[in-house]
Amino acid sequence: MKRILITGITGYIGGTVAKKLLDKNYQVIGLIRNDAQAKELQAAGIETIVGNIHDETVLRNAISNADAIIHNADSADDAYTADSIINALEGSGKTFIFTSGSAIFGGKENGEKSDFVFTEDIPLQPRLEMASRVLINQHILLAAKKDIRSIVIVPTMVYGEGLGIKKNSIQLPALINLSKEKGFGVYFGKGENIWSNIHIEDLADLYVLALEKAKAGSLYYAENGSSTIKNLAEKISERYKLQAAQSVTVQEAVNTFGPAGGYFGFASNSLCNADKARTELNWKPQHYSIENFI
Numbered sequence: 337m338k339r340i341l342i343t344g345i346t347g348y349i350g351g352t353v354a355k356k357l358l359d360k361n362y363q364v365i366g367l368i369r370n371d372a373q374a375k376e377l378q379a380a381g382i383e384t385i386v387g388n389i390h391d392e393t394v395l396r397n398a399i400s401n402a403d404a405i406i407h408n409a410d411s412a413d414d415a416y417t418a419d420s421i422i423n424a425l426e427g428s429g430k431t432f433i434f435t436s437g438s439a440i441f442g443g444k445e446n447g448e449k450s451d452f453v454f455t456e457d458i459p460l461q462p463r464l465e466m467a468s469r470v471l472i473n474q475h476i477l478l479a480a481k482k483d484i485r486s487i488v489i490v491p492t493m494v495y496g497e498g499l500g501i502k503k504n505s506i507q508l509p510a511l512i513n514l515s516k517e518k519g520f521g522v523y524f525g526k527g528e529n530i531w532s533n534i535h536i537e538d539l540a541d542l543y544v545l546a547l548e549k550a551k552a553g554s555l556y557y558a559e560n561g562s563s564t565i566k567n568l569a570e571k572i573s574e575r576y577k578l579q580a581a582q583s584v585t586v587q588e589a590v591n592t593f594g595p596a597g598g599y600f601g602f603a604s605n606s607l608c609n610a611d612k613a614r615t616e617l618n619w620k621p622q623h624y625s626i627e628n629f630i
Contacts, residue, residue, distance in 0.1 A: 337403040337431065337547065339363045343389055343417075344408030345382065346373050349435060349491070351500015352540040353406060354382060360544065367398050367409075373501060389417050396424045404431035404485075404547060412437040415472050422479045422486075431485040433546055434476045438492045438532065438557070439596070440466045442604030446586045447525020447565070454608040456555045466600065473555070480553035487550045491539055492532035492559045492606060495626045505536065507601055508626070511565075512572055514592060521573035521581030524589045524598075527566030529605045532559035535623030545617040557608040560621035565602060571630040 340357055344350035345366030354364045358381055365383045368374065374384045387394030389409055395417075399405055405421060411434060418434065425432055440462050441454050454460070462470045479486040494505045515522045539558050546556060569581035590598030600606075613619040623629075 337362075339365060339402045340547070341365045341367060341398055341402035341405045342408065343367045343405070344410070345377065346501045347408055348498045348500070348502045348505055348536065349494065349539065350406070350408035351502055352498045352536050353408070353543045355380075355499035356540045356544050358382070365398065365402055367394075376501060390420070392420050392424070395420050399424045399430070402430075404433070406433045406543060406547070408435045411435045412469050412472070415468065418472050418476060422476065422482065422484065425479070425484045426482045429483050429485065431487070431547060432476065432479065433487045433489060433543060434473070436469060436473050436488055436490045438490050438606045438608060439600040439604070440469050440473075440490070441606045441608060442466060442600040444599050445529055445604050446599075447523070447527050447529055447603050449526070449528035449530060449564070450605040450607070451530065452605075452607065454557070456557055456612050465596065477553045477555060485552040487546050487552075488555045489543060489546060490555070490557045490608070492534050492557070492608065493626070494534055494536050494539055495629050496536040496623065498536050499540070508568070508630070510593065510597075511568060511602070512576070515569065515572045515578060516576060518582075518584070520579035521569030521571070522584055523566040523569040523581060524584060524586045524603045527569060527583060528564055529603060530562050530564050531606045532562045532608050533626045534558045534560050535621065535629070538621035538623055541621070542613055542617070542619050545613075545619050549617050554616075556613045556617075557610045558613065559608055559610045561624045561626060562607055563626055567627065568630065571627050575630050
């Protein structure tokens with residue numbers, strides 16, 4: 337494999353994965369919505385294709401000129417693009433790495449703690465709100481039957497500075513921004529809910545290892561540490577010299593971040609173990625403290 341197509345290459349994960357691949361002398365192609373950032377990508381050594389990810393002709397042409405595709409563009413909830421990619425790849429033997437999200441572990445606990453740790457061999461019975469994500473993941477893994485080297489990666493709370501165009505993640509900056517608006521570190525309900533987390537560069541290293549080593553039909557969770565939302569809020573108060581961390585209602589989280597972000601992104605638990613990646617791929621994450629990063 338030499339030519340790797342990445343969707344979402346202007347995003348946080350996609351851009352960092354692209355940089356790691358370039359450093360290993362892969363040829364990287366980015367499928368982008370418009371040419372606004374094409375020059376910046378090309379200057380970094382990335383070939384660009386402008387087109388809509390929901391245009392099957394564009395997708396087929398892009399995939400036909402690549403050895404593998406890494407799908408990052410708002411992928412976790414988009415069954416349409418996932419199915420289009422599978423249709424384009426069927427029978428090719430090519431690699432398809434799909435980015436999911438660990439909100440699938442959430443139990444809508446409203447800030448209450450659950451210390452149950454998910455591993456890849458535990459069957460998921462997701463809440464209704466996250467059921468489609470699990471079905472999409474399963475569909476992609478089963479695409480291995482269609483001569484596609486399909487792989488699903490499930491990142492947890494990602495932090496750290498990205499190596500591509502987009503430098504910041506979503507969850508932690510959102511929590512920091514709300515805390516600054518309020519004047520205190522914010523958590524929701526009791527804030528005892530736990531999220532596993534992973535540094536962006538360690539996550540990108542996992543993508544590269546999966547590309548090079550993973551078997552067809554492989555699922556990998558990505559974490560290297562965990563923290564409660566309350567603990568993050570306390571660190572934010574300390575770092576930005578705000579008032580002591582305080583609780584606000586889960587409803588305020590929903591009003592601010594929407595139902596998925598409020599109930600699952602900030603008020604549910606998302607705790608998993610990534611020993612499978614460590615064992616099968618010899619993945620060795622180097623960063624272990626989201627608190628130190630804050």
